Amino acid sequence: MTLDFTIVPSYFTLLLIGSGWTIAITAAAAVLSFVVGILFAVIALYGPALVRYPIRLFAWLFMGTPLLLQLFLIYFGLIQIGIDLPAFAAGVIGLGLHFAVYNSDIIQSGIRAVDKGQYEGARTLGLSRLQTIARIIVPQAVRSVIPPIGNNMIALLKDSALVSVIGVTELTLTAQLAISKTFHPFEFYLAAAVCYYVINLGLEAGLRHLEGRVQLSR
Amino acid sequence: MTDKPFIDIRHAAKSYGALEVLKDISLQVRKGQIVAIIGPSGSGKSTLLRAINDLDPLTKGEVWLEDMQVNKPLPPRQYERHINQMRQQIGMVFQHFNLFPHLTVRGNITLAPKMLKRLTEAEANALAEKQLAHVGMLDRIDYYPSQLSGGQKQRVAIARALAMEPKVMLFDEVTSALDPELVEEVNLTMKKLAEEHMTMIIVTHEMRFAQDVCDRVLFMDQGVVVEEGPPEVIFRNPQHERTKNFLRKHLQGNAQ
Numbered sequence A: 001m002t003l004d005f006t007i008v009p010s011y012f013t014l015l016l017i018g019s020g021w022t023i024a025i026t027a028a029a030a031v032l033s034f035v036v037g038i039l040f041a042v043i044a045l046y047g048p049a050l051v052r053y054p055i056r057l058f059a060w061l062f063m064g065t066p067l068l069l070q071l072f073l074i075y076f077g078l079i080q081i082g083i084d085l086p087a088f089a090a091g092v093i094g095l096g097l098h099f100a101v102y103n104s105d106i107i108q109s110g111i112r113a114v115d116k117g118q119y120e121g122a123r124t125l126g127l128s129r130l131q132t133i134a135r136i137i138v139p140q141a142v143r144s145v146i147p148p149i150g151n152n153m154i155a156l157l158k159d160s161a162l163v164s165v166i167g168v169t170e171l172t173l174t175a176q177l178a179i180s181k182t183f184h185p186f187e188f189y190l191a192a193a194v195c196y197y198v199i200n201l202g203l204e205a206g207l208r209h210l211e212g213r214v215q216l217s218r
Numbered sequence B: 001m002t003d004k005p006f007i008d009i010r011h012a013a014k015s016y017g018a019l020e021v022l023k024d025i026s027l028q029v030r031k032g033q034i035v036a037i038i039g040p041s042g043s044g045k046s047t048l049l050r051a052i053n054d055l056d057p058l059t060k061g062e063v064w065l066e067d068m069q070v071n072k073p074l075p076p077r078q079y080e081r082h083i084n085q086m087r088q089q090i091g092m093v094f095q096h097f098n099l100f101p102h103l104t105v106r107g108n109i110t111l112a113p114k115m116l117k118r119l120t121e122a123e124a125n126a127l128a129e130k131q132l133a134h135v136g137m138l139d140r141i142d143y144y145p146s147q148l149s150g151g152q153k154q155r156v157a158i159a160r161a162l163a164m165e166p167k168v169m170l171f172d173e174v175t176s177a178l179d180p181e182l183v184e185e186v187n188l189t190m191k192k193l194a195e196e197h198m199t200m201i202i203v204t205h206e207m208r209f210a211q212d213v214c215d216r217v218l219f220m221d222q223g224v225v226v227e228e229g230p231p232e233v234i235f236r237n238p239q240h241e242r243t244k245n246f247l248r249k250h251l252q253g254n255a256q
């Protein structure tokens, strides 16, 4: 079969919708991974052993097993114990928790790097331990680790393609749908790649903007 | 009632393992009194100061502020609430400022009053403006700490502590990290507080400042108060050999 890129434009809307879902699932999973990442980091560093160890086990499981398997487990496995999630939700939770574990590691190192005087300065004013962590330590830690977290978010965008296997009609799956109708895999995979690339450019620009705005200097 | 101590440190002792950093120190400070603590590096000055607000808990002994015991033995939960309450009444300024770099000067000053004293945004702003005017930094209210000089940072740190309206202020070598030309502005700020009769304990290596501003000078060495008295006695007529040696070195150092 010869290459024929002229068929791509007729599937433009479909690819656009697929891109929209990719952006949506990436954004939702990114927010989840960030919030849970902070939570895990704080618990890992300050929490009582009773919660610290389960979290550590959880982190170890999510880091040591394939994301694809985790998605299968959440989408197909949980039904057996009565939790029937829509594919989109399962995808967000799987991607979100997976990257939360990586974000947590980075945020922990950010917290450790915050000067000890910051903690003392806040406690001296009368702030409690928790108030100090929430208002002084974590905000500084997070600002200092935006670049590596950003790299994780770019990885998340690319890994979001995996949720196509549980039936979320994001970019990769829409490309496959177009291919199943036209039998032109080269053109549509390439078109999808271009879409990913453009979304990635947008994400990188957003991250750079964020970095510039919250830059910390002492 | 005037001779009732405002701050009362009773038999304070502190060890790190086998190292005794404070050895049975007792100290009473009256309301409005200004006490300087001098002594060689490693003598326990910071440890004593930081024991007053329990930043470095004592191994033995008691610290009282008026009729409240700061380091009151309580179960952990209750103690946390108690110490946070006590610390609101004890202002502290550090050598390295410890300003919050992610907040503006305004944010640094209003944070604790808003969170702990439930001031509204407007009340907290008014308070910040008042305290900044007091230390001569009102025109920098919307700057970030990174945009200030060391002397300015330290004046903001003093304003931040004052915004909690503490009963006593603790200063730990607050000019040691500053370039020499910036020391004076911070000293002047502290002098102003002294004139307003703030109760202050000042750890310092500036003998001239201690002499000018303080009512009482304590000389510490190796975890004990070797000698104490009014500045004219300590500086002009010290009794102990260790005090004499220390002053000989330091007064020379200051004179050049």
Ligand SMILES: Nc1ncnc2c1ncn2[C@@H]1O[C@H](COP(=O)(O)OP(=O)(O)O)[C@@H](O)[C@H]1O
Pocket: B016, B019, B021, B039, B040, B041, B042, B043, B044, B045, B046, B047, B048
């Ligand atoms: N966390 C700590 N662990 C062990 N030793 C300490 C610690 N903090 C202070 N010290 C020791 O306690 C002594 C007194 O320290 P410090 O109060 O900081 O002295 P100063 O302020 O007079 O220079 C020093 O010998 C110091 O090494």
Ligand SMILES: [Mg+2]
Pocket: B045, B046, B047, B173
């Ligand atoms: Mg010291």
